[in-house]
Amino acid sequence: MEKIITIENTDLVGIYGKNNCNVDLLRHIYPTLKIVARGNEVKVIGEDFSVELFAERFQLLITHYERFGKLSEDDILNITAAEDDSFYRLEKGGMDMEVIVHGKEGRPIKAITPNQKKMVKSAAVNDMVFAIGPAGTGKTYTAVALAVRALKNKQVRRIILTRPAVEAGENLGFLPGDLRDKLDPYLQPLYDALWDMMPMAKLLSYIEDKTIEIAPLAFMRGRTLDNAYVILDEAQNATESQMKMFLTRMGKNAKFFITGDLTQVDLPRHQHSGLIHASKILKDIKGIDFVYMDQSDVVRHSLVTKIIESYEKWSLEKAAVKEQKITEQKSDEQTTPQ
Numbered sequence: 618m619e620k621i622i623t624i625e626n627t628d629l630v631g632i633y634g635k636n637n638c639n640v641d642l643l644r645h646i647y648p649t650l651k652i653v654a655r656g657n658e659v660k661v662i663g664e665d666f667s668v669e670l671f672a673e674r675f676q677l678l679i680t681h682y683e684r685f686g687k688l689s690e691d692d693i694l695n696i697t698a699a700e701d702d703s704f705y706r707l708e709k710g711g712m713d714m715e716v717i718v719h720g721k722e723g724r725p726i727k728a729i730t731p732n733q734k735k736m737v738k739s740a741a742v743n744d745m746v747f748a749i750g751p752a753g754t755g756k757t758y759t760a761v762a763l764a765v766r767a768l769k770n771k772q773v774r775r776i777i778l779t780r781p782a783v784e785a786g787e788n789l790g791f792l793p794g795d796l797r798d799k800l801d802p803y804l805q806p807l808y809d810a811l812w813d814m815m816p817m818a819k820l821l822s823y824i825e826d827k828t829i830e831i832a833p834l835a836f837m838r839g840r841t842l843d844n845a846y847v848i849l850d851e852a853q854n855a856t857e858s859q860m861k862m863f864l865t866r867m868g869k870n871a872k873f874f875i876t877g878d879l880t881q882v883d884l885p886r887h888q889h890s891g892l893i894h895a896s897k898i899l900k901d902i903k904g905i906d907f908v909y910m911d912q913s914d915v916v917r918h919s920l921v922t923k924i925i926e927s928y929e930k931w932s933l934e935k936a937a938v939k940e941q942k943i944t945e946q947k948s949d950e951q952t953t954p955q
Contacts, residue, residue: 618668622659622675629657631682639693645742646697647671648870649772666771694741698766717762718769720814726762730914733759743906745864745873747852747896750910751925756876757850761810764846767872768828773846775828778807780850781859782833804831807850834859843868852877852892854884860891880932 624632633640633654640654650663650671659675661668674697681696682688698717716725717737728734732750736759739746748756764776808831811820823829834855849855849863852875867873877892884890899905912925 618665619660619662620668620672622661622672624657624659624679627679627683631686631688632679634688639688639690642690642693642742643671643675643697646694647772664771670770691738694738698737698741717759718766718814721812721816726814728759730755730910732908732910732914735908736760737763739906739908740872740874743904744871745867745875745905747875747877747892747899747905747907748910749877749879749892749896749907750914751878751880751912753925754910754914756910757806757848758810758813760848760850760874760876761807762814763874764848764872765811765814767846773870773872774844775830775846776823777842777845777847778804778811778829778831778850779834779837779848779863780804780807781852781854782835804833807831807848834863837863837866840866841868842866842871844870846872846874848874848876850876852895853879853882853890855891856884856888857891857894860895864895880928 634642637654640652640659644650644652647663647667650661650667652671653660653662661671663671677696678688678693681692716727718726720726728737733755736746736748736756740760740763748760750756761778764773764778767773768776811829815823820829824831834849845868847866852860854877855863864873864875875892875895879890879893879896882890882893896907900907915925
C-alpha cells in the first residue's frame with residue numbers, strides 16, 4: 618500500500634526536524650515502512666495496517682506541533698508509542714504520554730520511575746537494550762509491556778520470552794511431568810506479567826499458536842529470531858557462552874531486551890556470569906544500550922528498598938574487609954625476612 622500525507626500551513630522544518638532528524642527517527646521506529654519526505658508531502662509504502670497506523674500517528678505529530686510549537690524526540694517517541702489516539706489528551710497543560718499499553722480491563726500500564734522511562738525511550742531507538750538492577754525495579758514488567766505493545770501495533774509478529782532454568786541446572790529430566798510442567802515454575806514470573814496485560818483467553822491463544830513463546834534459554838540454540846520481540850530475563854544466570862549464543866540469535870526486524878541483577882548470580886563458582894561479561898565488552902557498540910536501575914526504581918513494598926540497601930551495605934563492608942586482609946597479607950609478605 619502507498620499513501621501520501623500532505624502537510625498544509627505548517628513549518629516543514631518543525632515537522633521534519635533539522636537535517637530531517639525527525640524523519641530519520643520515524644524510519645527507525647517503523648523499520649518495515651518506506652518513508653519519503655519531499656516538500657510538503659510524505660509518502661509511505663508498506664503493509665496496509667502499518668501504513669494506516671503511521672498516517673494516524675503522523676497526524677498526531679502535526680497536531681502536537683501546531684498546539685505547542687515544538688516537536689522533540691521525546692514527543693515523537695511518546696506519540697508513536699501510544700496504543701491508540703485516546704492517549705493523546707491534554708492534562709494540566711501537558712500530555713499523559715507515559716502509558717505503554719492498556720492491560721486487562723483497560724488498566725493503563727505506565728513507566729513510573731525515571732529509569733523505567735529511560736528503558737522505554739532506549740527501546741524506541743536501540744535494537745538491543747540491557748536493563749540491569751535489583752529486584753522489584755520493574756525491569757521485566759516494563760520489558761514485557763513494551764513487547765506486548767509492539768505485538769499489538771504489528772511492529773513484530775511474535776514475542777519470545779526466555780530465562781535460564783539455572784535452579785534446575787537446565788537439565789530438567791529428573792523433574793516429574795511433561796516438558797511444560799517442568800518449565801512452568803521457572804517461567805512463572807513471565808506468565809504473571811503477561812496475564813496483567815491481556816485477557817487469559819487471548820494469552821492462551823497466542824501461546825497455542827506460538828505468537829507468544831516462553832522457553833528456557835537452552836532452547837534458543839541454533840535458531841534465528843526474526844520479526845520478534847525477544848526478552849532474556851534473569852540474564853545474570855546465563856553463562857558467558859550462553860549469553861553469546863543468545864545475542865547472536867538476533868535476526869531481521871528483531872528487538873532484544875536483556876534484564877538481570879548482577880547481585881543475584883546463582884551460577885556455580887567455576888562459571889562466570891554472561892551478563893557481567895556483556896556489560897563490559899558491549900557497552901560502546903552503537904545500537905546497544907545499557908540502562909541501570911537502583912533502589913529509587915523499586916515499585917514493590919517499601920520494605921524491599923530497605924532490604925536491598927541493607928544487602929548492598931553488607932556487600933560493600935564484606936568487600937572492604939576482604940581488601941583489607943589482602944593488603945595486610947601483602948604487607949606481611951614484604952616484611953618477612955627472606
